[in-house]
Amino acid sequence: MIRRYLLALLLSAASLAHAADELKSGTFDPPRMAPQIAQKAADGKDFSLDKLRGKVVVLEFGYTSCADVCPVSLALLKQAREKLGAMGDKLQVVFVTVDPQRDTAPKLKAYLEQFDKSFVGLTGSEEQMAAIRKAYGISATKKMVDGSKTEYTMGHSSYLYFIDPQGRLRALMPFGRPADDIVHDVTLLAKGQ
Amino acid sequence: MKRRPAVIALLLAAVVAGALAWAAFAPIRSASHDALFEIPKGTWARRMAGEKAEILPDTITLVLGVNDVLLLRNSDTVPQIFGPVLIMPGQDFRLPFEQAGEHPFACTAHASGQMTVVVKPTPLAGLQRLQWRLQSLLSRAPWRD
Numbered sequence: 541m542i543r544r545y546l547l548a549l550l551l552s553a554a555s556l557a558h559a560a561d562e563l564k565s566g567t568f569d570p571p572r573m574a575p576q577i578a579q580k581a582a583d584g585k586d587f588s589l590d591k592l593r594g595k596v597v598v599l600e601f602g603y604t605s606c607a608d609v610c611p612v613s614l615a616l617l618k619q620a621r622e623k624l625g626a627m628g629d630k631l632q633v634v635f636v637t638v639d640p641q642r643d644t645a646p647k648l649k650a651y652l653e654q655f656d657k658s659f660v661g662l663t664g665s666e667e668q669m670a671a672i673r674k675a676y677g678i679s680a681t682k683k684m685v686d687g688s689k690t691e692y693t694m695g696h697s698s699y700l701y702f703i704d705p706q707g708r709l710r711a712l713m714p715f716g717r718p719a720d721d722i723v724h725d726v727t728l729l730a731k732g733q
Numbered sequence: 734m735k736r737r738p739a740v741i742a743l744l745l746a747a748v749v750a751g752a753l754a755w756a757a758f759a760p761i762r763s764a765s766h767d768a769l770f771e772i773p774k775g776t777w778a779r780r781m782a783g784e785k786a787e788i789l790p791d792t793i794t795l796v797l798g799v800n801d802v803l804l805l806r807n808s809d810t811v812p813q814i815f816g817p818v819l820i821m822p823g824q825d826f827r828l829p830f831e832q833a834g835e836h837p838f839a840c841t842a843h844a845s846g847q848m849t850v851v852v853k854p855t856p857l858a859g860l861q862r863l864q865w866r867l868q869s870l871l872s873r874a875p876w877r878d
Contacts, residue, residue: 562829564829564831566818566826566827566828566829567826567827568820568824568825568826568827569824569825569826569827570823570824572821572824676819677812677814677817677818677819678817678819679839697816697817698817699816699817699818712817712818712828714828
């Protein structure tokens with residue numbers, strides 16, 4: 541009887557250990573290489589996604605006028621980076637605007653600096669940004685604000701896209717997961733999981 | 734001799750009561766938490782040919798702690814978009830859920846372009862668990878509505 545309980549205990553422990561080793565995000569199997577992005581970043585420097593090999597890249601698609609989703613996700617990413625401590629340098633956040641019309645490079649740079657100076661912003665022509673969205677399978681829809689001829693909001697993906705140190709698109713995390721979940725997944729990916 | 738039917742009835746009642754008690758209070762174990770849905774090869778071609786190819790249900794119901802991982806397999810020859818996810822041909826996308834709620838997704842594998850994933854809380858010990866087990870018995874795949 542005792543042996544049976546011990547076996548059950550061992551199996552439970554093994555199951556818990558296995559769960560701890562699994563990503564909390566949605567995952568791809570087999571993963572594909574993340575589509576390359578190469579253009580000027582909002583800070584004026586050249587940006588190339590493939591130059592970030594060795595780091596975990598988290599892509600967020602959004603826009604600076606977003607009232608609810610983007611600021612929350614960026615704040616969570618900043619919190620996650622802080623929680624990662626010495627491993628924080630292994631995480632690179634890249635914010636890709638879905639609203640290049642309003643998100644000029646200086647505006648995007650200033651916006652991201654409010655969260656974390658290490659965050660990279662990408663904006664460009666409508667065609668450039670549409671090409672990135674297409675490569676990642678993302679749609680963005682413009683919706684005019686009622687009663688206004690100029691004001692609009694953008695419907696866009698609220699997921700975070702995780703690229704591993706080998707440059708593979710590995711996982712997607714739904715909006716609103718706690719910073720600890722981001723830390724968990726970044727840590728696993730950084731360790732080569 | 735006259736007692737035998739009463740004894741049998743009592744025994745049967747005890748067995749039924751035991752089974753109900755087990756169904757209501759025994760922990761739910763699941764060999765796999767994955768609820769697999771496959772987009773078969775040729776789905777896109779059938780749709781392009783004007784055929785109404787309904788492959789996936791409009792609503793998928795998952796239960797936390799039981800079947801709380803949505804596993805989408807794209808066996809078609811073209812990429813499929815599921816919500817914010819581009820699933821390439823031959824690729825799986827495995828999405829675990831940790832919170833109960835309703836999650837609407839855009840999905841190109843649906844003629845309507847929409848799919849909803851309903852995530853229900855883990856059935857509590859007692860009546861909820863009993864109801865869940867009975868429902869599972871009646872339905873071959875409890876996560877399909």
